[in-house]
Amino acid sequence: MGHVINNSQSNNYSMNSNIIKLLEHNDVKPTPMRMLVLEQMITQHRNLSLxxxxxxxxxxxxxxxxxTLQxxxxxxxxxxxxxxxxxxxYALCPGGCSHEAHKDEHPHFVCENCKKISCCTDFVFSFLQKPNTPKxxxxxxxxxIKGICPECTAKQ
Amino acid sequence: MGHVINNSQSNNYSMNSNIIKLLEHNDVKPTPMRMLVLEQMITQHRNLSLxxxxxxxxxxxxxxxxxTLQxxxxxxxxxxxxxxxxxxxYALCPGGCSHEAHKDEHPHFVCENCKKISCCTDFVFSFLQKPNTPKxxxxxxxxxIKGICPECTAKQ
DNA sequence: TATACGAATGCAATAGAATTGCAATCATTG
DNA sequence: CAATGATTGCAATTCTATTGCATTCGTATA
Structure with missing residues (x-):
């Protein structure tokens, strides 16, 4: 999918340029609202709720x-x-996310204290057996996974 | 209230007797409402929504x-x-469900057609690595797991 | 037996997320 | 410039989850 996002030191020009590229790559017209939403998703570095x-x-x-999120x-x-x-x-799709069935099959951790939802790719699950019935x-x-995240645990 | 529905083959007497035992065993007073709810959960043989x-x-x-469900x-x-x-x-706890932290850590299948939620213990997951950070x-x-269940697939 | 108290119940109402309908606006094309 | 479809903003609805409160029920006790 080829989106290269520089969300640290980049200036607005290259940021907007990347956002427009990402939208157009996916056949979405880059309107101001869409650019704003996408910008937040990129710069906040985390999963965001509506x-x-x-x-x-x-x-x-x-x-x-x-x-817009839909x-x-x-x-x-x-x-x-x-x-x-x-x-x-909502989370940005990683580069390898196929267009038709973009999935995100790692667990997510919901902190019941701060309510933030983070990806925990370090908690490795595996299917021992993918459902083998074709039906x-x-x-x-x-x-x-619900519990208390390290940040909140540290504060208590 | 007071309509007692018997949709299984057991007679009311032994059914009610078992229901009362189950409630009292868990320190819940067997009121009519609680007995009716529990009876449904037992006789319907499936997970039920409110x-x-x-x-x-x-x-x-x-x-x-x-x-009552709470x-x-x-x-x-x-x-x-x-x-x-x-x-x-809501699902009945299996016998081995510990009282404090009764969990149900197998996947559930949600049919997006009929909306029923079923336990799929045959879809075996395993943790390759339980989260090892104590934090x-x-x-x-x-x-x-979301998709279409065999029953709905068969009908289409 | 009458009373008192806490648990359980029923009804009304609220809170909050998800979703739809519709009219106004914008962008692009003929 | 007119027409058309996409996008946006606002109002409203739907649906689930949850709380408040007054009433009723069950039981222990005076």
Whole structure:
């Protein structure tokens, strides 16, 4: 998918340039709203919920952000993570995310204290046995670990 | 209230007797409402959502069922399954479920067609590596597989 | 037996996320 | 410039989860 994002020292020019490239690569027209949402997802370095993005972009309209995220998911720019009982967050698709079935099959850790949802690729799961009956059609797999994150543990 | 539904082959006497035992064994007073909810969970042979139980027990009060289920969870009779983005269902705890931390760490399959949530113990997961940093405090793990179940696949 | 108290229940209401409908605006093309 | 489709903003709805409160029920006790 070839998006190269420089979210540290980059100036606005190259940042916007990268954002536009990423959108156009995925057949999404780079409108101001979409660029703003994508910029937040890139610069915040973490999974964001609709409400978090809404707050970051206040007073932008919530429903517009909602539909923008739907567009991102549909076009393979982001995927949504349904953290069991803890709402949804959105994450940028990694480069290798295939356009049709972009998945994110590592567990996610939901901190019940700070509510943040982080990817924990270091918690390695594996299928001993992928479902072998052809009758189950699998769209998506969600793995959610709930507890207290290291940051919150440290503060207590 | 007081409609007692017997949809299994057992007679009411032994069924009720077992239900009362199960409740009392877990320090829950066997009230009519609690017996009805528990009876449904036993006889339906599947995970039930609050709404499903509400419909089965119509016109019983939804909030009462809600609080009954909370009591069951608190007292180790049932556990709740948060199926990522697909609502919650309740399942009876197996015998070995420890009272304090009754868990249900096998994947659950959510059919996006019929919406039913079933346990799939035959889809074997394993931790290659349980999180080895002591800083993560883990309360609960949810694994949700979304797709189309064999029944719905067969109908299409 | 009458009373008192806590548990359980039923109803009303709220909170919050997800979702839809629709009208106004914007961008592009003929 | 007009027409068309995409995008946006606002209002409103739906659905689940949750709380508050008054009433009822069950039981222990005066």
């Amino acid at each position: 409400t978090e993005i809404e707050n970051l972009l206040y007073p932008a309209d919530r429903v517009t952000i909602y539909r 567009t991102f998911v549909k076009n393979g720019i982001a995927h949504s993570i349904d953290a069991a009982g803890s709402g949804s967050v 189950y059609v699998i769209y998506k797999i969600e793995m959610t | 709404t499903e139980i509400e419909n089965l027990l119509y016109p019983a009060d939804r909030v009462t069922i809600y609080r 009591t069951f969870v608190k007292n180790g009779i049932a556990h709740s399954i948060d199926a990522a983005g697909s609502g919650s269902v 993560y405090v883990i309360y609960k793990i949810e694994m949700t």
